[in-house]
Amino acid sequence: MIEHLVTSGTFSLDGGTWEVDNNVWIVGDDREVVLIDPAHDADAVAAQVADRRVTAIVCTHAHDDHVNQAPELSQRFGAPVLLNPDEAPLWELTHPDRLPDEELRDGQVLSVAGTELRVLVTPGHSPGSTCLHAPELGVVFTGDTLFRGGPGATGRSWSSFDDIIASIRGTLLALPAETTVHTGHGESTTIGAEAPHLEEWIARGC
Incomplete structure (x- = not known):
């Protein structure tokens, strides 16, 4: 089971702030779930989860x-917060007094609920950007690495265009063509x- 929630808020970096809509993805069943990028509105996310057990909060x-x-x-x-350790400089900008609980x-x-989520580290949009591939479901959750229409932005601090292209070419495009791409913002697509x-x-x- 894959559930989708859109939350709204702001993104701030390098002295700028922008209004954004974020995709929150919930993977699991009627007993337990994993939350992927649950942004902006904790109450809305909690309402969607209801009385299910959250086994992990994964930040791409x-x-x-x-x-x-x-x-x-x-x-x-x-539930533990999971994040790739190369994301530490960015995490500390938002949460200087609280570390993630586990590394990706x-x-x-x-x-979760009998479904395997395979961690694919795909640097570029940020140093430790991470995707989650669920082969049995035929989907990959790409965060801000790959969108419908192109790669994620690389014009800000801690980003690299060359790295994101290498990640997409070497990791994401190696997945089956029919794989659905669930993104961090906007509409889904396929590989x-x-x-x-x-x-x-x-x-x-x-």
Whole structure:
């Protein structure tokens, strides 16, 4: 079971602040779930979870619009916050007095309700940006690494265009073409729909 919730708030970095809508993804069943990037509105996320057990709160990266409610939800549900350690500089901007609980490492497998989520570390949008691939469900949760229409932004601190292209080319486009891509913002897509456009993205440097 995959559930989708959109929450709204702001993203701030490098002295700028922007209004954003974020995709919150919930994977599990009627007993237990994993929360992926539960942003902005802890009450809305908690209402969606209801009385189910939260086994983990997974942050695909540590930009504030993806982690601002992670500690609050961790306290509410008694669930650990998981984040790649290379995201530490960004995490500390939002939560200087509270560390994540566990590290996300490439190749790690998280299990919830009989479903395996495979950790794919895909640096570029940020140093430790991470995707979650659920082969049995035919989906990958890409955070801000890959969107419908192109890669995530790399024009801000702690980002790299070359790295994100390498991550998409070497990791995400290696997944089956029919894999559904559930993104951090905006509409979902598929690997097959995005793969033909890689060289176009490189040519225009976006």
